[in-house]
Amino acid sequence: MNEDDRRLLEMKNTSELMLDLAYSSLIYQNKVIAKEVIELEDRVDRLHEAIIRSALGKSKEPKNFDRSLIMIKISDSIERIADAALDIADVVLRDIELHPVVKKSLEDSDVVIQKHVVENGSLLHGKTLGEIKLATETGVWVIAIRRGYDWIYGPDEGTTISGGDILYARGPADSEKIIAPWIKGK
Amino acid sequence: MRRARLEKELKEEHGEIPYEQTSVRELLTLMKDTTELITDLAYAAAAFENDELAEEVRHLESEMDKMMYQIRLKCMLGARNMEAAEQMTGILQVASATEKISDAAEDMVKLLDMDLELRAILPHILSEADEKIHTIAIYPGSDMVGKTIGQLMMESYTGVRLIAVRRQNRWIFGPDANTKLFPNDLMIVRGVESGYREVREVAHAEIPWSEVVH
Numbered sequence: 038m039n040e041d042d043r044r045l046l047e048m049k050n051t052s053e054l055m056l057d058l059a060y061s062s063l064i065y066q067n068k069v070i071a072k073e074v075i076e077l078e079d080r081v082d083r084l085h086e087a088i089i090r091s092a093l094g095k096s097k098e099p100k101n102f103d104r105s106l107i108m109i110k111i112s113d114s115i116e117r118i119a120d121a122a123l124d125i126a127d128v129v130l131r132d133i134e135l136h137p138v139v140k141k142s143l144e145d146s147d148v149v150i151q152k153h154v155v156e157n158g159s160l161l162h163g164k165t166l167g168e169i170k171l172a173t174e175t176g177v178w179v180i181a182i183r184r185g186y187d188w189i190y191g192p193d194e195g196t197t198i199s200g201g202d203i204l205y206a207r208g209p210a211d212s213e214k215i216i217a218p219w220i221k222g223k
Numbered sequence: 224m225r226r227a228r229l230e231k232e233l234k235e236e237h238g239e240i241p242y243e244q245t246s247v248r249e250l251l252t253l254m255k256d257t258t259e260l261i262t263d264l265a266y267a268a269a270a271f272e273n274d275e276l277a278e279e280v281r282h283l284e285s286e287m288d289k290m291m292y293q294i295r296l297k298c299m300l301g302a303r304n305m306e307a308a309e310q311m312t313g314i315l316q317v318a319s320a321t322e323k324i325s326d327a328a329e330d331m332v333k334l335l336d337m338d339l340e341l342r343a344i345l346p347h348i349l350s351e352a353d354e355k356i357h358t359i360a361i362y363p364g365s366d367m368v369g370k371t372i373g374q375l376m377m378e379s380y381t382g383v384r385l386i387a388v389r390r391q392n393r394w395i396f397g398p399d400a401n402t403k404l405f406p407n408d409l410m411i412v413r414g415v416e417s418g419y420r421e422v423r424e425v426a427h428a429e430i431p432w433s434e435v436v437h
Contacts, residue, residue, distance in 0.1 A: 038347070038348070038351060042348045042351075045348055046348055046349075046351050046352060049266075049349075049352055050352060050353050053353075053354075056258075056324075059320075060255075063317070103339045103340060104343075104344055106337070107334060107339055107341060107344055107345070108344075110330070110331070110333075110334055111269070111331060111334070111345070113327075113330070114265075114327040114328070114330050115327070117323060117324075117326070117327035117330075118262065118323075118324050118327050118328075121320040121321070121323040121324045121327070122320070124317075124319070124320040124323070125316070125317055127316065128313045128316050131313075133309050133310065133312065133313055134309070135310070135313050136310035136311065136314050138247050138314060139251065139314055139317055141248050142247075142248045142249070142250075142251035142252040143251075143252070143255065145249075145252040146252055146255050146259075147256045147259065148255075148256070148259055170415075172382035172414075172415045172418065173381055173382045173415055173417045173418040173421065175380075175382075176376075176378045176379035176380065176381070176382050177382075178354075178382070208379065209376075209378040209379050209384070211376050211379050212378070215376075215379045215380070
């Protein structure tokens with residue numbers, strides 16, 4: 038993987054995180070999360086620009102032309118997805134009372150946004166997300182963790198979970214039942 | 224269920240368009256669900272350079288356009304005063320964001336119409352994504368044979384989401400809880416690596432499904 042591949046990958050992962058965060062900010066009417074979507078959009082914009090610059094630079098050599106075109110097109114699509122996430126988060130930041138239908142329709146989705154409080158003494162306490170393989174075991178993908186006043190967005194395998202953490206996550210509708218015993222204290 | 228709901232909405236499109244709160248709700252759910260599917264399909268179409276997947280992306284995008292039109296009509300009919308109108312702008316902003324996503328997905332598959340070697344670049348990049356796209360064949364002796372997606376609760380037990388199934392010469396896109404799996408089905412899935420390995424082992428009849436459910 039070269040630098041541009043890594044940029045494109047980060048854009049893809051970030052755009053997906055942004056969408057999940059945007060829906061979370063809507064469901065929980067949470068402006069802190071909505072503002073993080075704006076921050077992430079800035080990062081996506083910078084990555085997008087870097088990819089275009091690099092692709093244009095390399096396209097002077099005919100053998101790189103196709104590759105440059107592919108990178109620009111894919112990067113452009115991902116940037117627009119990130120932009121759509123920003124539009125969703127913007128609804129939360131505009132101080133207009135949300136129509137109840139929006140929250141209800143998101144709750145009916147195949148992929149539901151969920152919020153869980155990790156109880157003290159739960160199976161997750163003191164473990165990293167990589168150790169417990171939460172996504173594999175429960176289908177639940179953690180998108181943000183609130184710990185007191187701190188937020189961790191897009192936690193990775195090395196992120197440790199503690200009792201008292203509030204997990205914002207997405208997963209299939211039936212995953213909420215499956216994760217329940219994991220977050221309960223003994 | 225997704226398909227049945229879509230057809231119902233399309234029938235409505237050609238008849239009277241009454242203002243129904245539930246219908247806006249259903250449309251918005253369907254639009255959001257479609258964006259999840261269409262982006263996965265677009266990445267898969269580009270990574271595997273598969274025209275049939277790309278065709279479904281184009282189809283879903285045109286359905287999204289129709290749904291967007293429907294939801295606009297319904298919101299306009301529902302806005303009886305300033306406060307309601309303001310609330311409707313929120314609904315429409317979310318709906319048009321989902322439409323924007325499907326547009327971006329369709330643009331991605333346009334790359335397939337150009338004479339480019341996508342295969343040389345994309346699978347390589349996508350293979351490092353947090354959630355990867357894979358194909359898995361179901362072998363005749365697998366525990367998955369004869370089970371529905373709902374019975375298996377595959378995504379909840381493995382973190383692996385089924386995007387599409389290829390059965391002989393036809394495709395099932397965005398399979399739902401009632402979709403039953405058959406021998407030699409080819410699944411296109413999205414998920415984390417450890418879950419993918421579990422699903423593959425069961426699909427290849429190497430381990431029983433009960434070993435995954437614990």
